Amino acid sequence: MDITPEHLVGLFPAPTPQDSKYTRGVVGLITGTQEYPGAGILSASAAASCGAGYVRYSGPPEARMALLMNHPEIVLSARPGQRIDAWVVGSGFPGLFRTETSEDKDRGADVISILSSLDDMDSFAVVDAGALEAFAVADFEARNCARCVITPHQGEVERLLHLLGDELPAHYPQQNRTATALYLAQKLGCTVVFKGARTVVAGADGTMFTCPEATHWLATAGSGDVLAGIMGAMIALNAAKLQDKPEMLSQVAAAAVCVHSLAAGMVSEDIYSMHEWLHSHESDDFDDDEDDFEDSDEDAEFSKQISELRRLMGIPEIPDKTDASVSLGQGSEDIPESSDAEASDMPDGELTEGHQIILMDLIRALPHAMLILRYTGDDIMDTLNPQNPDEFGQFGGVGGYPGFPFRFGGPLQ
Ligand SMILES: NC(=O)C1=CN([C@@H]2O[C@H](COP(=O)(O)OP(=O)(O)OC[C@H]3O[C@@H](n4cnc5c(N)ncnc54)[C@H](O)[C@@H]3O)[C@@H](O)[C@H]2O)[C@@H](O)CC1
Ligand SMILES: Nc1ncnc2c1ncn2[C@@H]1O[C@H](COP(=O)(O)OP(=O)(O)O)[C@@H](O)[C@H]1O
Structure with missing residues (x-):
């Protein structure tokens, strides 16, 4: 099934008086190696910026130092046996046992130990990446696999199948990514996030989610590491729910893919598809009680945040199709020329209460995810408009977003 905006509702719970850092999701990362320290920085920053209550990190000294400078809230130790809701392992590992330093090799061994005890540790x-090898070397029990989300790209799917001494059955068309993801999910008994322009997510129980096609500006080194961190944080945030309903794991993984892709759309200003997606699924569930949003401070704050997000997303400009095609940047050439019939197919720029609730959830995650992507996305920005870098001046509002943390050297320009 297609993942819809409604699937994201409730996945970013706001803190309550009963919460502590431990109840708001503890993420542990073993990512980054001497050769790829950046993968550690990107994944851990993403996890810390996506609302997890507590982030622990183990990686090479360069990554630890960068994280200390930019995310002093991250604790620089993550080991087997610690109480962690969601681990993120393998980003930046060329392979668990093909790392260069003895420290990295030790961390590879830690990954095996962690993955072997997921069920015992809840x-x-x-x-991700090099840790996929674990499935070929370790004899995981099904109960542990069920607690894993693997995040391969095409090359890693092929490599994993090769390591497993397997290949796709002949009747699986090479290009059928959905069938491939499902095959792997059922073979390994885990959730598979098969990354690509249109990422597909398959659960071992046969659940399938197809994510909206992401902006192609995401095709840049390191964006998968960011996704792994966002996903770890979202799983940790929802760990209590997942203990009761483990079948939700594929939904949470697919939702993380959406957050990543929405943030990338905003960062690259390729926002037309995101806007369309948010409007593509009407929800009747939220329309009943219009008074919910009236006459309260929360209402005022809510409206302020919604207006800000609408502005960032360019929503006010959408009703005028001509303006939209000018302002939305890459992808806008797909918007058809004006005609009444086509105009009626355009989003009308109005948000229903259902949409607003969904956006409220997204607001909690997106600005932070965007910042991380901005950090990875210097190349995106440079490539996007090499002639006129000042064009991004209009995006300066992002830097001024309420509560937006100015890490990595200040606001966006
Ligand atoms: N700054 C950093 O620290 C970066 C770290 N990275 C991490 O470093 C590790 C290795 O990344 P590399 O970029 O060296 O190699 P990859 O693991 O991405 O690629 C390994 C092999 O898979 C093939 N491949 C990659 N993407 C493919 C696709 N979509 N379809 C088909 N084949 C594909 C490549 O040709 C290559 O032979 C990964 O763990 C990754 O998480 C990368 O994210 C790059 C940036
Ligand atoms: N052409 C594309 N269009 C949209 N998204 C893409 C495209 N290519 C890659 N992506 C997304 O970018 C990310 C790349 O991750 P990955 O291949 O692991 O790269 P890396 O290891 O360098 O981080 C994934 O989330 C993938 O879905």
């Missing part, structure tokens, strides 16, 4: 894991 933990979940996002298994």
Whole structure:
């Protein structure tokens, strides 16, 4: 099924008086190696910026130093046996046992140990990049696999199948990504996030989610590491729910893909598809009680945040199709020329209360995810408009977003 905006509702719970840093999701990351310290920085920054209550990190000294400078809230130790809701392992590992330093090799061994004890520790894991090898070397029990989300790209799917001494059955068309993801999910008994322009997510129980096609500006080194961190944080935030309903793991993984892709759309200003997606699924569930939003301070704050997000998303400009095609940047050439019939198909720029609730959830995660993507996305920005870098002046509002933390050297320009 398509993942819809409604699937994101409730996945970013706001803190309550009963909460502590431990109840708001503890993420542990073993990511980054001497060769790829950046993957550690990107994944851990993403996890810390996506609302997790507590982030612990283990990686090479360069990554630890950068994280200390930019995210002093991250604790620089993550080991087997610690109480962690969601692990993120493997980003920046060329392979668990093909790392260069003895420290990295020790961390590879830690990854195996962690993945082997997920069920005993009530933990979940996002298994990325080099850690995918664990499935070939360790004899995981099904109960542990069920707690894993693996995040391979095409090359890693092929490599993993090769390591497993397997190949796709002949009747699986090479290009059928959905069938491939499902095959792997059922073979390994885990959730598979098969990354690509249109990422597909398959649960071992046969659940399938297709995510909206992401902006192609995401095709840049490091964006998968950011996704792993966002996903770890979202799983940790929802760990209590997932203990009761483990079948939700594929939904949370797919929702993380959406947050990543929405943030990338905003960062690259390729926002037309995101806008369309948010408007593509009307929800009747929220329309009944219009008084909910009236006459309260929360209402005022809510409206302020919604207006800000609408502004960032360019929503006010959408009703005028001509303006929209000018302002939305890459992808806007797909918007058809004006005609009454086509105009009626355009989003009308109005948000229903259902949409507003969804956006409220997104507001909690997106600005932070955007910042992380901005950090990885210097190349995106440079490539996007090499002639006129000042064009991004209009995006300066992002830097001034309420509560937006100015990390990594200040606001966006
Ligand atoms: N700054 C950093 O620290 C970066 C770290 N990275 C991490 O470093 C590790 C290795 O990344 P590399 O970029 O060296 O190699 P990859 O693991 O991305 O690629 C390994 C092999 O897979 C193939 N491949 C990659 N993407 C493919 C696709 N979409 N379809 C088909 N084949 C594909 C490549 O040709 C290559 O042979 C990964 O763990 C990754 O998480 C990368 O994210 C790059 C940036
Ligand atoms: N052409 C594309 N269009 C949209 N999204 C893409 C495209 N190519 C890659 N992506 C997304 O970018 C991310 C790349 O991750 P990955 O391949 O692991 O790269 P890296 O290891 O360098 O981080 C994934 O989330 C993937 O879905």
